[in-house]
Amino acid sequence: MFSPQLSNRMMSASPRPVAFRLFHLMLVVLTVATCAETLAQNKDEGPLYMRTPFDRIVMKSGQKVNVQKLRLPWGGRTVPATLPAAGTFKARLLEGPNTLSEYDISWSQVARIDLFEDMIMQEGVQLTKDKKFDDAFPYFAYLLKEAPQTRGLDQAISTYLQTNALAAYDQHEFDRALAILGSLYERTPNSRGLSGAVDTVASKIIEQYLAEKNYKAARLTLDVVDHTFRGLDIKVVNQWRGNFKQTASSQLKEAERLINARQYLEARQAIAEAVGVWPEQPGIVEMQERLQREHPIVTLGVLQRSPSKPTHRLDSFASTRAASLIAPTLVELRGYTSEGGEYVSSVGQVELSDTGQELTVQFVDAPSGNPVETGLAASAFARKLIEVTNPASDEYDEALGTVIVEVSVEYPNLVHIKLSHSHVRPEALLTLPMSPAVGQLSDRGIFSISEQNNELTRFVADPDHRGAIAELHEVAFADDEDLVTAVSLGTVDVIDRVPPWQLPRLRANKQVVIGTYKLPTIHVLIPTGRSPITSQREFRRALCYGIDNETIIRDVLLAGNDVPGFQPVSGPFPAGLNTVDPIRYGYNGQVKPRKYDPYMAIVLSSAAWSNVQKSQGIKEPNPDTPLPKLKLGHSSDAVARTACNEIVKYLEPLGISVELVELSTEEMLMADDLVDLKYVELETWEPVVDARRLLGANGLLGEASDYMMLSLDRLDQAENWNQVRNELFNIHDVASTDLPVIPLWQTVNYFAYRSALTGISAEPVHLFQDVAKWQLEIRPQR
Template identity: 30%
Template structure:
């Protein structure tokens, strides 16, 4: 009955084929079924039919209907399997949709395999296993093709096939054997081409993954590759690479397995022994820098030379020396300079402060008194400083009388360290029992400690002098290096503290990062924001974040007439795509918490409840990037500036070139003609001076300012850049109109005046700004402080006293051989007395 049904359906299809061309292929298969039945072919059905197609006629008809042959490599095609039938079915090979895996190992002859033809996916067929000669799976075909390509030395293409199988069919039983043969054959060919690194890598992978695969052959080839690679490194003078390779071989293989180990161990050990003996002599002669240098060279050649590790530890204990990589060298040494990163960093070494900012707290910063303890009375109207008579067993450098004198200096008009806010607060200073100093206040103050970030003495010592208040003094200076030496008998020194610190300057952040990874330096003081995440993956390095963010602003520093116009300053901010520069240019698309665009001059904190942001009003949103509005505002301000100048009888040129002065719509023809005649007689007014934007000689500032210049130019605002001398953050020639400033606004209560006041960076004479500053300094509670700072934020955002850009969170990195740096210092050398170092081995 079933056979009759198939026959009838085939006849209907063939007679109707001309009217329904799309059914042609289907009809051919039905007719093929009829032929198969007539020839005794296998057919099993229960509402579904499976059949073997006669090879001749059916294939020919199918070729007429099929699409063009797929010429792509097999691994790029849609997966399929092949079923080969027995002679009773004319040895038919059927291309099918991948069958269910795994296939049965010993199927019953009467059992059936269900499948769908590749070109008839919606129909299910069954064929008895007794009629199946072979089922070739797609993954087996991929492996066979990879083996063929390997034999033909087409290794790149063979790898693509194997990679596809490893990704999608990792359990295929023939995969590992094919990969092994591929690696061995590829390694042999690479050795002939003297590609020793490739040979080494392939044979090592082969031996590790399949240690029983042709072990003798693999290890013999691996030994030859290791020997050739070590010789290559030595011939190139790359001893570090040779040492690293030998150390790796020693840790994974025995001398019997790899004979190159013993051969090269002897050579490198002999070379290291020469350095070891020279270091011993330098140590005996008390030539400590030379001993340190020779020990490092010894470790780089062969760290396991007999007696080497012990000598290295002896030298490290006797003369601990640390190399610090910097991208901003110090030109001066002022530890409290708000806008100069390098000066703050290096200043901590040569000059101690009376009080030191240690870390941010719940309400303002937390401060330490290096000479003893400090206590604020409960009514906040008295500050007591207790000086310890001895520090680390050494007599303290100051007594209570010297400390009281410094407090009086800060309140004395005419003194170089005169601080108006302290002078208005303190009512008297007295000393009790030589070491207790009391400062009485006229009114309560929430954080008077913040005003005492000043030197021990008003007598500023040369950094080269050992009379300074810091633990270090300047030593020798070589090209791109500055030496800092620990002072003998320094009261703050601790056992194991570095006796010498060498700051090494790098012009680019990438060079500094590579030097740290190689081991040429021990510490890197500032990372490019995007590099921090990358270095965290290194097992030999630690990456840490500084406790306080930095605020980036553009500060007007000249009397340029356009910068005096509020609308023009706002136009500059609208013209700068701050979000784009920060995320794309500076962060390289990395998400760094705390890095964000800001609307004011104070740190924003990481969220709205972060105490770091107590001065920042988060309800004031940053101005959006809007170049059209920027252009319109610039034109408006240009008209305002020129009109005001004409009323004063002055002439000011255009800042926006190519834009004519708008006419008065009520002007008569006679008035217009008269104005044109006067304009023809008048001398042409040259364009206004282009803005000069100054920036420090750092990569980050350079990239940011180049982007700012490009965006200002795009809205027709003429400007140029000036890179400041190395280490400086101000223009000694006073030719800049705007300065790119990175400010450490750690304590806005006092730093607001240092940034915005008449004597601050912005040198603002705006009466409203100065009124807010006085209000801030007279605040009696933290609520009053926050209200005053938020009002100041609002006023600055409205007036654009400084042009806010963004806030960044900075990181530092160090090798694990350095200890005691701390997790979140506010500056690198904050805890330098706690540092210690152990011997290190260079890495490649």
Template identity: 25%
Template sequence: MKSLRVIYPLLLVCISVCLIVDLEFAVAQNDSKGKTKPDTAPNGAKDKDSAGEVEILPKLDQMQIPTMEELLKKPPVDWIVLENDAVLVVEPIYPRPDTLGQLELAFKESYNWPKPKSKEEIEEQQKMRAEMNFIHITLLDEKENPEYRIQRKSVKQIIHHEDHILKRIDLLLEKNDLKTAFELLLVLDRKHRDWPGFDQRQKQLLLLEAKDKQNSKQYLNALAYVQDLHTRDPQYPGLSELAGEIIDVMISQSVQEKVYRKAHYYLKRLESMYPRQPSVGQWKTTFLNESDSILKQAEQAASQQQYQEAIQAVSHAVVVWPTNPKLRDSLLRYQKRFPMINVGVLETALDETPYFLERESTRRHHALTQIPLFEVSRVDQIPHYQSRFFEQWEPTDLGRRADFILRQSYSPWESHPVMLAADITRHLRSKIAPGNTSYDERFDSYVRSISSTGPFTFRVYFDRVPLRTEWLLSEPVNSPPLWQNISTVQTDPETGPASTGEEIFVSSRFIVDHHREGIVSYSRAVPEPKDMRNFNVAQINEIPYRSFEKSFQGLLLGEVSVLPFLPAKLVSFFKDSEDFNVVQAAIPLTHVLQFNPESKPLQVVELRRALAYAIDRKKILTETLLHESRLLNGRLITAPYSTGLQVYNNQVPQREYSFPLAVALAVASQKKLGGQFPTLRMLCDPNPEAQAAAQEMIRAWSQIGLKVVLIPNTAEEAKKGTPEWDIVYRTVAMTEPVMELWPFLTVGKGARIESLEILPDWMRLSLIELDEATDWESATALIKKLQQQLYSMAHIIPLWEIDQFHVFRKNIKGYADRPLNFYDNVEQWIPEPYYPDVESFTRN
């Protein structure tokens, strides 16, 4: 019995070894290698050869995972692990992945095959089923006959090439070599992205990337990885905590920077992923408490009748936490008492810029802060004037005298002080007094004397009859009022201070209340009476944006309610919107190039004409400015004023683009300049569209050999003083060209005889003759002739005129249907209380 107990285990071991090393059962060589059947082969030789082969195979624990270079550059290989842990390195085997599992499944399914109907079919199925017990492999070291087959039951496991990649990725992740791990994962993604284990490594890599970005304080990138992993597996271990940590820091930073909209956006992202995350509730409570605290401050200010501070506090509370249920009533109550409008602009009049001429922001500023004695009410080929101060004006003595009667009462909504005849006569006398800082040589040539005939009446005597008395008096009276005590208005306890130090003139409309962080706030010079039932706009805030796109985003998000400018590509969008009204201005904006009369190179007419012919105006207008839009009309012009005016000469032909002619003129001018072109400096209106058009023209001029440099529109450049320039790109909106052309051509030097010295003789005589015209017909003929001369001699290059559009949110009422200036009728604007959509506060 003892001998049997010893012999029996030894016998089992021998049988197992034979099964492993026997080529008939373990490795069967290709039939071409020999004709000897496995059953008839000598047992001694078979065991020896097999034993020798197994002895040279490495064990699994001796194998090294392929390196990165081997995995990427060498041909892919698979490892076949036998039952004794010996490893065969072979070419990739199929089917894959899970070769053993797929073969086992196919073997089991073979018993479901249709029942054979003949002996041949029985043998065929038996043969096919027997074949499923083997795996076909190709050895790497065998050159003559590398193909073998190995019995499935002899294989412990198969490690595929893709499994090697995953193991190498695991090692890289342990070392935190995320970049290399990602490269390997990308290789596997391209080859076999549905490989078992791929998704798990990808998720692990995303989590580690998020942590790595978190450690390097790249929180936005970390959040992107978190969001990506959340879309794949919201319940991935540790993801919820990591998302809370990252977003908590981002919200804290946003709150510290007072950018609450960004903080709400991040909070909403966290809540959309993990609503039960503790940080969500904590931050909501924090924002609500801060908003309640601000509302209490607003109530205290309102109790002291400081409604300006109250509405500003409530507006801030809305930004801090828009879902506060107490906000709506407070906002509606205080906004109705102190109406305030936010206007989105691209620049303000107080911004520093080297551009010293009038621009869009200064035109808005002057229209908002000053009321001229006469102002243009509408333009129908010729301008029509109105006055807010005069009840009656009448020329007498064949136009040599004019009598004026002032209004004695004003409507409650009017924002200027009471004006007396003494205020006007004092101002006008200073303009005809040589040596006075307000002396106006051109005005003095018309007016002989001014006399006051009563508190609300005065008389003007003329040396020569002006073409339009209204235009001659179309300036504001920039002097303090003599009668009204403005200090009582500034300290009104109901409305708060009207000014923080800016002097109020008798023609003041709105004044600059404060200028902080680029935002310019304007308040009424004279606030409305406190017993009004419905209040008109009390304050206007011009909020600057870096680009058109940012200002449009601000309008859609409710940061501003009005935009004074719309480019062509967005007019149709706002016209189709139910939330906005689009208003077209009465006068288009004219774009024109003007040359410095004191620039020696540009005194050469051939050079000026070369610059003109080198510009493809139609292409720039269509592609750069209008964006091929038909809604925003634009037209090529030949004068620096609107084509709709009576004085515009339609008989002047358009200058067509001609590159050959431009080159010929450039060559001719080069000879006059000594054989070399100087570098020309160009000053451009800060308007972004003007800047874009200027860049296109500079590129066109470079093609004919002219180098033109654009002067940077920066505050640093402005600090250097008035720059030296040769060309200026201007935007103008003339309504009375007969009177405005002289100061336009002298480029900021005014309408003085001295300013004409920089102009050619023929232009001086033409301007003086135009200024001395005594009737409208002769003046029209003279300016049309001057237009033709200026265009043919290329002293200016009129480019195009573009219709202007403004957009108002529909809660704004009272604005003009066809305004000449953006702030026309601004005193009667009524902003109805508007509570922005809460969702808009959490958009990115």
């Protein structure tokens, strides 16, 4: 039984976080196999329960004689309290030369008989008193297996469990204490004081979980206690369930007050508290629905946090993702046909003149019907075009400046754009971010970043220009396991990227929908110019030969699966899903990716290093001088992180030492001063425009060879698709030779969202393209 002081001692303990696992102690199953195996190895050494069974006769003279197991005259294995006063019994010695001979022993000379099982139990009891519970455990396990009828065994085990439970409690191991109490209840359900002990221990565990705000685990504890100790007078279950229901009710009342006061974020937190404490509380769904109607919020899980000032970039998925929400472009790429990209606009119509040398943008009427607002939008867009086509401007875009020659406004809603020559896809020139004046014509809402820290970025819509959602909360996760778990459990509504190796896990979840982005991305290494060796073309070629792209794709990224669209590439433009994919129009299939050749990589890297040393004034470079260690920067994206680790494994044995540096989104955008190479994903989805933006002297790379500049100039003058393809194929060939970027592979990319979130396209170009249609259905939780 438990002492009267047990509850007081338990109540005075201070809790510490302990993961609760309620498992019954499997006394028989867990240990007997181990005991039997050890006993077979050595029967006469080690603890008593591992030795060959024997009994002990204690003579009145004090002599102790170990004998083989006795066959007692009265049968069974129980020694009476008073031994016979006369007569004899037979015994065989345990050790010595005559172990097969039987000896007659007079009862009158025997003080007592210790049976083997009694001796084992006595040792187990003593070890229990000494609080050596792990040592005592196998003694009782042996008896349960070999001698379950041992006198006093049940009481000894009950005492062992009680003492062990109390010791675990005193050590603040509340989960273990409760598990032991579960075993005690299973054996002796009427143990005195057991119900009070269970109440005390379970309360401590629940208090720990509440301190951690792990309400689900606290409720699970109650469920397990209720199930395990069914039939016992347990007060903790009803008491705590009552507390949870009362807390949830109070939080709902607070949420209603906050919604009435239009303090929506605080109301959301109050509802979340109610759901966490007691999700079955009446009124939760109704309160969630009201909040979602008045102030809908969607939570996005990411690995790459948005920059504080996002812009549309070819080399930053995270920056472009955020920019597409707070500064969507006037026209957006939505797909591909044999004639190039398909573009749509949420604020107007774009028409091309019959001559092919003038674009007209007709803006839609402002929601207010005021033509002045429409006129302001048209004027703002015209000013933007003039700015980006002015070579003296910091916003100068060479791809537009070489084509657009004149911009004018026809009040109230027309903007005329004259081109220097016909362009095969002039709409692609208008993928410029909308100013607030233009954005107010759209139905998607005007968002801005209202709060940002390492974990959370809040995108809040202007109340006067709100679309389907009022806020989007971007939550950053440390790794893809946590990210995928979050969408699986409903902690977030949508995640922007799913690594391919996580797809099987999410496909098994019926509450999660997996989407595929319509267009692939190109993974490359970009030299920053920080190290002189990366300026050597031979070294850049060495990197191509030294990385086994095919193996990394097949065995690492795809885990042995074959997925169309994942493939090595030889240039910076998309290869598409197959050879007839229209997005492939800029990819020269005649230029093959370089095959893995470590010997060639060593030769080329050595030659490059020799050239660098000579340029530094060393006339006869020492071939044994190691190459300088390079820093390779990558984002926190799971594929980038994994791929860069694999790249290092390939390059290190070749004498190319690489240090990985994981960078934030902002750091990736200014990585030229931090690393020597950076791993990026390119979104060069309209090569006819993006080629110059990436490879031009004023483009992303900041420099270009003369031959590349000549090729880009010829592309700008192309007036039909045949000319465009020919010039892009030539640019691809030049890029493969000069290697301003080191091409690695193309990937198809995935996202995932809870099925309660509707309005997302099955294959969007970017995640937020249909954000104006997003709706989040409220479903009961448990």
